[in-house]
Amino acid sequence: MRGLHKLTTALLIGVIFTLFTGLLFIAEAQSDDEPSLHVGGALRYNMLLTSYESDIDAQSSQFTMDTWRINVLYDNPGGIGLNFEYRFYPTFGTHFIKQGWLDYNFNEQTQMQLGVTQVPFGNLQYNSNNWWFSLPYYVGLEDDHDMGVKITKTTDNMQWDFAYFFQADPEGPVGGSGSFGSGGSGRYAYDVVPGGDASLTERNQFNIRGAYQLDNGEVGASIQYGQLYNSVREEMDSQYAFAVHADLNRGNFNIKPQFLYYGMDVADNSGTDLSTVYMGAYGIPYEVSTEAWIATLGLSYSYDVDWGPITNINFYNDFSYMSNTTGEGTTTRATGDNLTLDDNFEYTIQNITGFLVSAGPVFTYFDIAQGVNQPWLTDSFGVGVGPGHEDLGLGESEYNIRFNINFGFYF
Numbered sequence: 001m002r003g004l005h006k007l008t009t010a011l012l013i014g015v016i017f018t019l020f021t022g023l024l025f026i027a028e029a030q031s032d033d034e035p036s037l038h039v040g041g042a043l044r045y046n047m048l049l050t051s052y053e054s055d056i057d058a059q060s061s062q063f064t065m066d067t068w069r070i071n072v073l074y075d076n077p078g079g080i081g082l083n084f085e086y087r088f089y090p091t092f093g094t095h096f097i098k099q100g101w102l103d104y105n106f107n108e109q110t111q112m113q114l115g116v117t118q119v120p121f122g123n124l125q126y127n128s129n130n131w132w133f134s135l136p137y138y139v140g141l142e143d144d145h146d147m148g149v150k151i152t153k154t155t156d157n158m159q160w161d162f163a164y165f166f167q168a169d170p171e172g173p174v175g176g177s178g179s180f181g182s183g184g185s186g187r188y189a190y191d192v193v194p195g196g197d198a199s200l201t202e203r204n205q206f207n208i209r210g211a212y213q214l215d216n217g218e219v220g221a222s223i224q225y226g227q228l229y230n231s232v233r234e235e236m237d238s239q240y241a242f243a244v245h246a247d248l249n250r251g252n253f254n255i256k257p258q259f260l261y262y263g264m265d266v267a268d269n270s271g272t273d274l275s276t277v278y279m280g281a282y283g284i285p286y287e288v289s290t291e292a293w294i295a296t297l298g299l300s301y302s303y304d305v306d307w308g309p310i311t312n313i314n315f316y317n318d319f320s321y322m323s324n325t326t327g328e329g330t331t332t333r334a335t336g337d338n339l340t341l342d343d344n345f346e347y348t349i350q351n352i353t354g355f356l357v358s359a360g361p362v363f364t365y366f367d368i369a370q371g372v373n374q375p376w377l378t379d380s381f382g383v384g385v386g387p388g389h390e391d392l393g394l395g396e397s398e399y400n401i402r403f404n405i406n407f408g409f410y411f
Helices: 002-028 135-139
Strands: 036-051 061-075 080-089 094-105 110-118 145-154 158-168 200-214 217-230 235-250 253-265 276-281 284-289 291-307 310-324 329-332 338-341 348-359 362-372 400-410
Touching: 135 253, 135 284, 135 291, 135 310, 145 200, 158 217, 200 235, 217 253
Parallel strands: none
Antiparallel strands: 036 061, 036 400, 061 080, 080 094, 094 110, 110 145, 145 158, 158 200, 200 217, 217 235, 235 253, 253 291, 276 284, 291 310, 310 348, 329 338, 348 362, 362 400
16 A cells, blocks of 8 residues: 555656646746746755754754645636645655635735635734744644635725635645545644544634735734534534734834634533644644633844845744643543643743845745744654643753754745
């Protein structure tokens, strides 16, 4: 079966390249007055040095392949267009669709997108400036993409987004295996996935986002409500989130403040209320608190230069703080275990300081990623956005650091 999977993957890649090459040839033959097709992509690498709970050794530094991806943009004035992106992550042994929608402009102010499209919640497209994103991403509330329909309406001073998502985005295979419709963790952005004693998947999500347009940016608010289907109980639980946010510019400076709260009224397969659920992305699931608020603040300064191929350096600092509010006492986790605490789960902190260097088609992020109970910045991967290190008896929650350079060629 493994050999068959490898053969299928190889054939898939071959078909994609052949198809896209043919489409590119057709696109180049079109005139400017006709619909246009652009086929592109990216190839990215990571260089890193970590200082986590354990001592620094030879395994603390690595040079890895981050991702390679294929993008297709079909711009069709007056007709139906296409926006598609597929990503491959060799380090994690998975590949998946990041986005893929059909779009239609009813007029200059109103557009509809159908397919795997971005969830309109919080600051868009990103609530951050760095390669790591901000903490909302790690609980599925930044740059999330799901399967549904979205309508965007703009006026002189407002942008409105209304969306309905029937389910999460399609999953890709993980570690050489995958099954249709299981709601697994082979995906780009975090969604609730089945795990432990909680057989949950996302269904029927509604989003409304409104942003007042200013001369120097926007201020707005977002609402999200959806269901979580338990396939064992054959019942629907619920999840919801609220956010206020702004994206403002002054000269070369940009500021992105955001405050959000989310909650999940959810039970395990036997009907017991849960304090955590499993969420997954990149093929690796972990526990996430069912209730928390998150405050973020992103600051950046864009500086144009003329240094050979380098045209711009964007300096930034993105701070995130997450406070769990699951309540004290004995709680039941998605693992099926009970946990008794005198207070809520520990807090999570993430701070990213760095700069982005733009040099033609090459973009390079230099990041110092710092975290306390951050699930990706620890030897105990996944610990932090649910129970923290001390909550689980894993020792004291430490201030961990990772120096990361991500450089990519985009075309």
